[in-house]
Amino acid sequence: MIDTIIQGLLLGGLYCQFALGLSLMFGVMRLTNIGHGDLIIFGSFMAIAIAPLLGMNILMVALVLLPLAYVVGYLVQRTMLNQTLGKDPLPSLVVTFGFSIVIQNTLLQIFSADPLSLDAGGINVASIQLSQDVAVGVLPLIIFAVAAASTFGMQLLFNKTSLGRAFRAVSDDREVAELMGLNSSHIYAIATGIAFVLIALAGLFQGMRTTVSAADGPMLLLFAFESVIIGGMGSFWGTFVGAMVLGLSQQLGFKFDSSWGIWFGHIVFLAVLIVRPNGLFPKTKGC
């Protein structure tokens, strides 16, 4: 039982890393990125593709991948997504849904449908024996720590820095923020740039932890989304807790019967939606 809880929380750490980028983009510009999960998988494949060029050094891969992700995110927002923002959610949904299809089929074309994984040089199989029958993997622990640090960092960025103030300002009222001299297109692009860094990090972890294949994206999107909603919109720690709840639910479901794990996670999500429509820790209401 303790083992299940620990594994569930560690799984939650990964889901938190999945969810932060989605939470950030929605929080700053009310943009729901349907291609979110596919971008994570894209990140995994990019890491797998460049790792051999960098001598399989994961840190080097991260150093190359993350800045690149920021630039790509900035440009995608500036050139395409900014035009879709507005009161009507339809344009951004259709465009990001289009991203999802384009990414999936591009990956399918280049890497075929076979699952691949990123060779993490042994840390993916290393584990620490806590007691007679409880062991935790080193990699899941690292992922959990990074996810917690990312959450902390995002909350700090939002609450304590001038960039965070700008994020909150354009989120609250874009027009007034522009009157105060903020360039909202630029601010939005920075937010998406940071979101893409979080996404690339999530992709890196997913590629190391398990195998990835081109069609995995939608499932990851749903996990990220459920974490955000369970936790309550507008708070990164809420997302963190939401991810823990989802990870635990799935792990409990898996323990009961391996084919019902993901199903049980979905059910817990729907139950939270019925009982507490604004999530467990809502900061902002509605959307």
Added chain:
Amino acid sequence: MSVNVSVIRITRASKASISLGVALCLVAITLPFWGESSWMREFVEIACYFIFAMMWNLLAGFGGMVSVGQQAFFGLGAYALLVMGNFLGINPFLSIPIAGVLAALISLPVSKIAFRLQGGYFSIGTWVIAEVFRLSIANLSAVGGGSGTSLTALRGMDRTFRENTTYWVALACVIMTIVLIYFFLRSKQGLALLAIRDSEVAAESQGIAVQRMKLAVYVVAAFGCGIAGALYLVTNLRISPDAAFGVNWTAFAIFIVMIGGIGRIEGPLFGAIIFWGLNKFLSDYGTWYLLGLGVLAIVMMLFFREGAWGFFTRKTGLEVLSIQRRLQR
């Protein structure tokens, strides 16, 4: 000051095109007597896509609800038909409307959950719900579990008879979908829906029951998607959770609606014809084809929001199925 105006609800162009449409339908009804059976199969398949796209257009283009989870009701329609045919011995052709009604009934409690989310989160929320149905049915061994099963109820039926009946039923579904949505949007309720699409707050302030209206649209869309799913099983004779509840249905619906023009009745009709053409000649290119569809949907959304049909209407001033009210002195 009083001005005498009359409300023009139907233009000469739309009268002409409706006559043309009726003539086309009459020709289409006789197809089994002179056409090839492969044409009929193709028609039935595209009919499923068309009805589904029509429902997505109703939801997203008129109701302002961008659902990515309508495949839930498509799959439920298909599986309802399967259960009625294989276990209860009901004639599959007769149970197509029942399957639609069942999907609509299930959409009532589902809406209670889905409507708790708005905008983009509504989209993904509906997707989660569709996944719950997919995973639930994949774990039910009685209906074949994850690998699916075949519709056995039509076994022993004469093949020509089966194909012809399927074709006629599909044709009837397509015509009824167009006619019902046309009259619905021209009715008082349709006007209310257009008002909600333009501004929810203003519509509510004019006394329109926004939530009830949205629910009605959601239930009607579930009914239509259920019919499309049931039709798919009757022609395909085999169903699996991945095929029935696949998000691809929504992907193709979005494509059909975007290319034809969202928020117009003619949009999905025109889009489905284009989609049929692309599918016929390019689907052999597999991933490249799908990639192209994705790019096309993005480009249409960013640069040609009115769609092919909107472009045509703007250039020619012709409206085939007009739902506008024009004022004339």
